[in-house]
Amino acid sequence: NAGVTQTPKFQVLKTGQSMTLQCAQDMNHNSMYWYRQDPGMGLRLIYYSASEGTTDKGEVPNGYNVSRLNKREFSLRLESAAPSQTSVYFCASEEGNYNEQFFGPGTRLTVL
Amino acid sequence: GQQLNQSPQSMFIQEGEDVSMNCTSSSIFNTWLWYKQDPGEGPVLLIALYKAGELTSNGRLTAQFGITRKDSFLNISASIPSDVGIYFCAGQSGGTSYGKLTFGQGTILTVHP
Numbered sequence: 001n002a003g004v005t006q007t008p009k010f011q012v013l014k015t016g017q018s019m020t021l022q023c024a025q026d027m028n029h030n031s032m033y034w035y036r037q038d039p040g041m042g043l044r045l046i047y048y049s050a051s052e053g054t055t056d057k058g059e060v061p062n063g064y065n066v067s068r069l070n071k072r073e074f075s076l077r078l079e080s081a082a083p084s085q086t087s088v089y090f091c092a093s094e095e096g097n098y099n100e101q102f103f104g105p106g107t108r109l110t111v112l
Numbered sequence: 113g114q115q116l117n118q119s120p121q122s123m124f125i126q127e128g129e130d131v132s133m134n135c136t137s138s139s140i141f142n143t144w145l146w147y148k149q150d151p152g153e154g155p156v157l158l159i160a161l162y163k164a165g166e167l168t169s170n171g172r173l174t175a176q177f178g179i180t181r182k183d184s185f186l187n188i189s190a191s192i193p194s195d196v197g198i199y200f201c202a203g204q205s206g207g208t209s210y211g212k213l214t215f216g217q218g219t220i221l222t223v224h225p
Contacts, residue, residue, distance in 0.1 A: 045213070090154050105153055
C-alpha cells in the first residue's frame with residue numbers, strides 16, 4: 001500500500017497562474033482533507049470531503065476549489081495563485097469514524 | 113474558530129532526558145490526537161485518545177486525555193536523536209465538526225547526542 005500520495009512534490013508559480021494539486025489514497029477511506037501548513041501556525045483545513053460526491057469548506061477555503069473525482073482521488077485547484085498561497089499543502093484521508101487521519105508527503109508551493 | 117494552544121513552542125534537550133508537552137483549549141474536544149512530523153514529510157499519527165481521563169502508551173510515548181476534555185499532554189521518556197521533529201496535538205469536537213481536526217501550532221524538539 002502506498003497510503004496517501006501527492007503530486008507534485010514541489011511547484012513554483014507566478015502570481016495569477018493556475019494549477020491543480022493531486023491527491024490519491026489506496027486505503028479505501030471515505031473521508032479526505034486538504035490542509036495548508038505555514039510556519040508557526042500548525043495545519044489549517046482548507047476543504048474536506050466526508051464521502052464521495054460531497055465537499056465542504058474548512059477554515060481557510062478562499063482562493064481554492066476542490067473536486068472529489070472518485071473515492072480514491074481528491075484534487076485542490078488554485079485558479080489564480082497569489083503570494084499568500086505560498087505554503088506546504090497536505091492531503092489526508094480517514095476511514096470515517098475514528099479521526100485517525102493519514103497524511104501524504106506534502107506539496108511545497110511557492111508563488112512569486 | 114476553535115484554537116489549541118500548544119506549549120512549549122520549542123525544546124532543546126540532551127539525549128536520555130524525558131520530554132513533556134501539552135495542549136489546552138477553551139472548548140471541549142471528544143478526541144485528542146498526537147502527530148509527529150519529520151522534516152520534509154507529512155505528519156504521522158503517534159497516539160489517539162477517545163475518552164476523558166484515558167492514558168495511552170506507545171513505546172516510550174505516553175499521552176493523556178484531560179478530565180476536563182480541554183487539554184492533553186504527551187510525554188517522551190529517555191529521548192533519542194530520532195525523536196527530533198515537530199510534534200502536533202489535534203482535537204476533534206464532534207457534532208457538526210465531525211471528522212474535522214483543529215491542530216496546535218506544534219512543538220519543535222531538538223535532541224543533542
